Amino acid sequence: MLKTKTKGDGMELYDAIIRRTREYLSAYSPRRYPYDAKKCWKETASGEMILLRDAAYELGGGNCESVNYTCATSDQELLMENEILLYGEDLPELKQDTSFARIVFLRTDAADNFEGEEELYRFVRELEYVRYHIFPKGYMVRTSAKSSQEQARVSKDAIGSGINFERLGSTYIRKYLKNPRVRNVQVLFLTGMKELEPFLKEAQQTDAVTGALNHILQGMPMNCKTCDLKTICDEVDGMRSLHQKNR
Numbered sequence: 150m151l152k153t154k155t156k157g158d159g160m161e162l163y164d165a166i167i168r169r170t171r172e173y174l175s176a177y178s179p180r181r182y183p184y185d186a187k188k189c190w191k192e193t194a195s196g197e198m199i200l201l202r203d204a205a206y207e208l209g210g211g212n213c214e215s216v217n218y219t220c221a222t223s224d225q226e227l228l229m230e231n232e233i234l235l236y237g238e239d240l241p242e243l244k245q246d247t248s249f250a251r252i253v254f255l256r257t258d259a260a261d262n263f264e265g266e267e268e269l270y271r272f273v274r275e276l277e278y279v280r281y282h283i284f285p286k287g288y289m290v291r292t293s294a295k296s297s298q299e300q301a302r303v304s305k306d307a308i309g310s311g312i313n314f315e316r317l318g319s320t321y322i323r324k325y326l327k328n329p330r331v332r333n334v335q336v337l338f339l340t341g342m343k344e345l346e347p348f349l350k351e352a353q354q355t356d357a358v359t360g361a362l363n364h365i366l367q368g369m370p371m372n373c374k375t376c377d378l379k380t381i382c383d384e385v386d387g388m389r390s391l392h393q394k395n396r
Contacts, residue, residue: 162358163220166351167227167254170220173347174337177236182315184231184334189323190316191286199289199302208249209300214345217292217299218352219253219276228256228333231326233318237340240303240313250339250348251299253321257330270362272330277359283324285317297352314338 209215222228238247255276280292280299287307291300303312318336325334339348 161222161224162362163355164222164224164227166218166354166358167220167222170252170337170348170351174236174339179234179236179337180239182233182235182318184233184319184322186319186323188316189319190288190312192320193284193286196284197286197289199287199304201302203304203306204302205305205308206243207246207300207302208340209247209298210302211246213246213248214349215248215298215300216250216345216348216352217252217280218297218348218355219255219280220355221255221257221273221276223257225256228254228335231322231334232336233315233322234335234337235314235318235340236338237342239315239340240317241308241311243303243340247341248339248343248345249299249301250337250342250345252337252339252348253325254335254337255325255331256333258332270359273359273362275328276325276331279321279324279328283321285312285320287312288317297349297356 207213253276257272280290283290285307287304287310289302289304291302292298318338321336322334325331339345
């Protein structure tokens with residue numbers, strides 16, 4: 150995921166996931182919105198309870214699928230600007246519950262040197278925790294870290310007040326940019342897609358990569374022949390060299 154200055158320590162752990170995600174979406178033409186801090190949707194101090202009777206609909210609710218994952222990179226070619234990409238209908242256009250995905254790509258500066266893998270792991274976790282500390286008004290989020298799901302209930306009042314994915318995405322970007330290591334953020338919203346399975350697999354792969362990084366830092370046995378995470382090391386660029394370094 151993140152490259153360091155030292156030769157042989159370069160890491161691009163999540164880059165393949167970013168590329169595959171974009172390949173899945175290459176057949177679609179998204180609506181693109183540049184980040185504008187002035188367009189951020191308002192937030193509340195804490196999570197807001199929205200009763201079903203007050204909701205316009207749910208994203209990923211009911212029998213509809215949902216997925217969420219966050220990937221970081223230091224490759225400027227993969228991410229060069231702050232923007233929101235919308236695949237599907239916008240919030241004011243939706244009339245009923247629908248499938249939903251929110252995917253976030255972030256870029257750090259390649260010159261940012263993490264002092265050891267523990268600092269890198271903490272940074273990855275900090276990015277994941279951001280979603281638990283964003284409280285858009287009239288937009289109640291329910292997340293499941295174990296299943297990589299994210300459901301949202303949108304209130305009728307919020308729809309009437311003009312909430313949309315451009316403004317919502319800007320709120321997310323503003324929050325991520327508060328981290329001094331984050332240079333650029335791209336937020337992808339997917340609504341109404343009939344098949345989210347490819348993205349569910351990438352969410353699971355994201356979790357597996359982060360889990361493998363934690364495995365290394367915990368000083369777990371490094372016998373590659375018996376390690377349950379051998380598949381991850383074989384598939385992910387940079388993971389095997391990280392293992393070798395920590396032996």
